[in-house]
Amino acid sequence: MLHKIFIDPFVEMYMLPDFLLQVLWEGLVSGILYALIALGFVLIFRSSRIFNFAQGIMVVFSALTLVGLHAMGLPAWVSVGATLVVMYILAMTIERVVLRPLVGQPDIILFMATIGVTLFLIGLGEIIFGGENKVMITSELGIPTGAFELFPWGGFLILEQKDVTAVVVAGLLVAGLIAFLNYTRMGRAIRALGDDHQAALSVGISLQTIWVLVWFIAGIIALVTGIAWGARAGVSFALEVIAYKALPVLMLGGLESITGAIIGGLMIGMLEKLFEIYWGQPLLGGNTETWFAFMLALIVLLFRPQGLFGEKIIERV
Amino acid sequence: MTQNQGYTTADGRQIGGTVMEMKNITLKFGGVTAISDISFDIHEGEIRAIIGPNGAGKSSMLNVISGFYTPTEGEVWYQGAKRPLMRPYEVARQGVARTFQNIALFEGMSVLDNIMTGRLTKMNASILSQAIWLGRARAEEMANREKVERVIDFLEIQSIRKTPVGRLPYGLKKRVELARALAAEPSILLLDEPMAGMNVEEKEDMSRFILDVNDEFGTTICLIEHDMGVVMDLSDRVVVMDYGKKIGDGTPTEVRNNQAVIDAYLGVA
Ligand SMILES: Nc1ncnc2c1ncn2[C@@H]1O[C@H](COP(=O)(O)OP(=O)(O)OP(=O)(O)O)[C@@H](O)[C@H]1O
Ligand SMILES: [Mg+2]
Numbered sequence: 336m337l338h339k340i341f342i343d344p345f346v347e348m349y350m351l352p353d354f355l356l357q358v359l360w361e362g363l364v365s366g367i368l369y370a371l372i373a374l375g376f377v378l379i380f381r382s383s384r385i386f387n388f389a390q391g392i393m394v395v396f397s398a399l400t401l402v403g404l405h406a407m408g409l410p411a412w413v414s415v416g417a418t419l420v421v422m423y424i425l426a427m428t429i430e431r432v433v434l435r436p437l438v439g440q441p442d443i444i445l446f447m448a449t450i451g452v453t454l455f456l457i458g459l460g461e462i463i464f465g466g467e468n469k470v471m472i473t474s475e476l477g478i479p480t481g482a483f484e485l486f487p488w489g490g491f492l493i494l495e496q497k498d499v500t501a502v503v504v505a506g507l508l509v510a511g512l513i514a515f516l517n518y519t520r521m522g523r524a525i526r527a528l529g530d531d532h533q534a535a536l537s538v539g540i541s542l543q544t545i546w547v548l549v550w551f552i553a554g555i556i557a558l559v560t561g562i563a564w565g566a567r568a569g570v571s572f573a574l575e576v577i578a579y580k581a582l583p584v585l586m587l588g589g590l591e592s593i594t595g596a597i598i599g600g601l602m603i604g605m606l607e608k609l610f611e612i613y614w615g616q617p618l619l620g621g622n623t624e625t626w627f628a629f630m631l632a633l634i635v636l637l638f639r640p641q642g643l644f645g646e647k648i649i650e651r652v
Numbered sequence: 653m654t655q656n657q658g659y660t661t662a663d664g665r666q667i668g669g670t671v672m673e674m675k676n677i678t679l680k681f682g683g684v685t686a687i688s689d690i691s692f693d694i695h696e697g698e699i700r701a702i703i704g705p706n707g708a709g710k711s712s713m714l715n716v717i718s719g720f721y722t723p724t725e726g727e728v729w730y731q732g733a734k735r736p737l738m739r740p741y742e743v744a745r746q747g748v749a750r751t752f753q754n755i756a757l758f759e760g761m762s763v764l765d766n767i768m769t770g771r772l773t774k775m776n777a778s779i780l781s782q783a784i785w786l787g788r789a790r791a792e793e794m795a796n797r798e799k800v801e802r803v804i805d806f807l808e809i810q811s812i813r814k815t816p817v818g819r820l821p822y823g824l825k826k827r828v829e830l831a832r833a834l835a836a837e838p839s840i841l842l843l844d845e846p847m848a849g850m851n852v853e854e855k856e857d858m859s860r861f862i863l864d865v866n867d868e869f870g871t872t873i874c875l876i877e878h879d880m881g882v883v884m885d886l887s888d889r890v891v892v893m894d895y896g897k898k899i900g901d902g903t904p905t906e907v908r909n910n911q912a913v914i915d916a917y918l919g920v921a
Binding site for chain 2: 518519520523524526527529530531533534535536537538539540541542
């Protein structure tokens with residue numbers, strides 16, 4: 336038994352490095368999507384101290400809107416633009432109807448409010464677009480659907496082009512976001528608000544403007560995630576479960592660290608895939624991906640309660 | 653009231669007319685009256701001090717001026733007009749910059765970035781053009797960088813430009829906070845105990861900077877300070893508060909000879 340746990344998997348990795356690469360690649364693709372969702376959480380948490388339960392449903396809602404608008408006859412890219420407008424209106428509505436009246440309330444109230452937003456979006460999505468599964472308009476968006484075949488070490492590696500596209504787009508989005516946060520006025524304002532509300536007010540930062548902006552960015556992130564994940568698994572409310580994967584990512588990376596969200600997401604994506612293939616399937620009958628990330632996060636937290644990257648968690652001092 | 657003319661200070665500086673006026677300000681927190689029916693004005697180009705024992709309501713007054721507190725009663729007049737109810741960020745955009753008694757900086761950001769936030773009120777490029785870093789946003793960013801570098805030179809903090817603020821010692825943090833306020837090129841600068849907790853040398857530096865700011869940019873300054881010596885050296889006119897009431901108002905010499913003020917301070921000491 337010990338042999339099967341501690342020796343065999345590594346022998347297999349060594350013997351079939353191309354397969355190991357394939358596994359890591361699959362993990363990377365999921366990981367970057369977890370990272371995106373976690374990033375949405377982090378941005379909102381940093382600027383408003385709100386743990387946004389609705390991040391997952393925003394993924395579903397944006398994907399449904401996109402597919403729905405296209406089904407109504409809008410060209411694919413026009414639908415993307417229109418979906419962005421919808422996400423912007425959503426951000427403004429949430430700020431106006433939920434955040435502004437509740438500002439200054441205890442964190443838990445705001446958290447509950449985001450649960451309210453979640454239920455509302457589920458209802459709204461079902462009423463407008465219906466509850467059945469839909470197919471992402473992948474090829475209509477010009478996303479290539481073929482595959483790259485590579486032959487590392489004389490082995491064989493398949494990279495689906497839509498996954499490559501997802502990784503590239505997500506990577507660009509993250510890079511763009513980091514540049515935006517670091518080198519623009521509004522980005523600086525977002526970071527400033529995350530650091531100190533009072534000081535932010537004193538330099539003329541409007542909470543309302545930043546909140547709308549941050550929720551809109553979370554909406555953009557949600558749409559990109561929705562397209563990428565929808566291209567792999569179809570569009571349905573079941574997509575929301577990937578948002579729960581953002582929880583262990585946040586436990587590892589910390590609620591306030593952008594780097595933490597990215598590294599945490601990639602780590603969890605790759606580790607859960609590795610575990611599933613080399614330990615889960617041979618030894619545990621598979622399907623370990625549903626719980627592995629949480630277990631990993633719990634174990635890490637036992638030893639490092641502040642998460643991997645050590646920024647303070649939730650409680651503000 | 654007729655003090656809308658300027659006046660000449662003892663050391664011969666010409667001070668302008670009233671730029672801000674507090675009219676019968678009262679501020680209550682539940683049962684506590686932090687400020688009770690206080691009026692005073694601030695003239696353009698002067699250094700106005702607010703002094704008083706602990707809990708006198710000095711910070712509360714500064715918070716009213718900067719929009720952080722809304723007075724229960726009374727009016728704030730700014731640049732000749734009654735100021736409507738405003739949020740702090742709106743007051744900031746009107747050219748009122750401030751520092752805090754307990755330093756409020758963006759600890760996770762570098763000194764440079766902290767000071768750059770002071771320029772937020774001065775930047776106009778749209779969100780979209782910033783997002784894609786187009787010409788106007790870029791030109792603006794560069795122009796602002798230049799202004800900020802000048803403030804950095806002025807306050808002699810070149811060597812810590814890239815340091816995360818969280819790592820700085822207390823005295824330097826106070827200086828960075830001043831730099832951020834200055835970067836806004838404010839018409840009124842509010843300083844809440846800019847020298848509290850500093851050693852003698854740091855206090856001297858800070859006093860010099862405050863005088864230089866006033867002198868070189870003509871910035872109107874309203875500051876709270878406990879150290880009587882500092883107040884006497886720096887300020888043109890002084891408001892004295894005690895238990896939320898105004899008990900004196902005038903030049904440092906006048907205030908020092910005011911019996912009510914002497915009593916308040918002796919009572920505390
Ligand atoms: N946000 C607030 N909520 C309730 N009470 C407050 C608040 N801010 C100030 N106070 C009360 O108002 C009174 C004046 O406080 P303030 O901070 O203005 O005094 P101060 O003159 O600045 O004192 P110090 O020299 O200690 O800084 C105090 O009794 C204080 O407890
Ligand atoms: Mg005070």
